[in-house]
Amino acid sequence: xxxxxxxxxxxxxxxxxxxxxxxxxxxxxxxxxxxxxxxxxxxxxxxxxxxxxxxxxxxxxxxxxxxxxxxxxxxxxxxxxxxxxxxxxxxxxxxxxxxxxxxxxxxxxxxxxxxxxxxxxxxxxxxxxxxxxxxxxxxxxxxxxxxxxxxxxxxxxxxxxxxxxxxxxxxxxxxxxxxxxxxxxxxxxxxxxxxxxxxxxxxxxxxxxxxxxxxxxxxxxxxxxxxxxxxxxxxxxxxxxxxxxxxxxxxxxxxxxxxxxxxxxxxxxxxxxxxxxxxxxxxxxxxxxxxxxxxxxxxxxxxxxxxxxxxxxxxxxxx
Numbered sequence: 001x002x003x004x005x006x007x008x009x010x011x012x013x014x015x016x017x018x019x020x021x022x023x024x025x026x027x028x029x030x031x032x033x034x035x036x037x038x039x040x041x042x043x044x045x046x047x048x049x050x051x052x053x054x055x056x057x058x059x060x061x062x063x064x065x066x067x068x069x070x071x072x073x074x075x076x077x078x079x080x081x082x083x084x085x086x087x088x089x090x091x092x093x094x095x096x097x098x099x100x101x102x103x104x105x106x107x108x109x110x111x112x113x114x115x116x117x118x119x120x121x122x123x124x125x126x127x128x129x130x131x132x133x134x135x136x137x138x139x140x141x142x143x144x145x146x147x148x149x150x151x152x153x154x155x156x157x158x159x160x161x162x163x164x165x166x167x168x169x170x171x172x173x174x175x176x177x178x179x180x181x182x183x184x185x186x187x188x189x190x191x192x193x194x195x196x197x198x199x200x201x202x203x204x205x206x207x208x209x210x211x212x213x214x215x216x217x218x219x220x221x222x223x224x225x226x227x228x229x230x231x232x233x234x235x236x237x238x239x240x241x242x243x244x245x246x247x248x249x250x251x252x253x254x255x256x257x258x259x260x261x262x263x264x265x266x267x268x269x270x271x272x273x274x275x276x277x278x279x280x281x282x283x284x285x286x287x288x289x290x291x292x293x294x295x296x297x298x299x300x301x302x303x304x305x306x307x308x309x310x311x312x313x314x315x316x317x318x319x
Contacts (some may be wrong), residue, residue, distance in 0.1 A: 096140035187234035
């Protein structure tokens with residue numbers, strides 16, 4: 001029996017409480033996972049899980065073995081890192097929790113990573129709800145805002161801001177606002193995620209101010225807002241990650257360039273209770289590099305992003 005391998009499966013099953021989920025992650029049969037657990041039970045002479053037709057739960061012996069196994073597995077991972085084994089080709093599934101905005105950003109870029117690592121699989125778990133990483137079976141997650149959860153390891157990826165954008169067809173027909181207060185005279189597309197979604201925030205000479213906007217189209221889905229803006233309906237207020245490629249291609253134009261929005265911290269997080277597998281580290285580093293590339297493009301040629309006549313004195317992304 002591969003004791004370390006079986007202990008790794010035990011810990012993962014204990015985290016997600018599902019044999020089938022662990023089987024999918026490791027690309028093996030559910031029977032193979034169950035067999036590893038049975039071999040552990042036989043080896044230690046104890047029952048590790050209570051099993052019913054609907055759910056499983058750890059026994060007291062199972063909980064004790066999981067607590068003892070975690071530091072052993074972390075120690076082995078540390079040894080592998082020390083001797084350079086982490087450079088081996090990453091193989092297996094990485095589940096990444098993202099918002100719809102980040103999901104669209106990564107979906108355009110992940111094929112490059114997957115082409116370089118044929119054995120790697122990445123599953124984007126898209127949700128605007130911030131849940132429990134263990135419960136949601138996430139290996140990695142992108143989070144905006146301050147992270148207060150002490151159970152997470154936080155890799156700061158920089159800051160990000162929202163920008164006001166519109167399609168060239170809208171600007172050609174209706175012009176563009178020169179001051180945030182002029183948004184009241186324009187058709188705006190509201191990303192309705194909270195009670196105050198129609199209040200857009202900009203930094204002005206008088207400080208940070210909010211401005212009420214309105215329009216006939218509202219949606220709680222960022223993709224719908226994005227598509228409506230590209231279709232020329234009105235002005236949208238979206239994060240740079242969401243519209244970066246459209247700004248570069250000219251499908252969207254940034255307006256109110258002299259009035260940035262407040263910066264929001266952007267982080268990549270993973271559970272401190274889980275050793276970081278080589279495949280997860282590769283995905284984490286890839287995302288960080290993609291975000292750094294955006295910063296480099298802004299620094300080297302801000303004209304590409306700001307479009308004609310803009311003043312990019314305040315960066316909208318810093319990594």
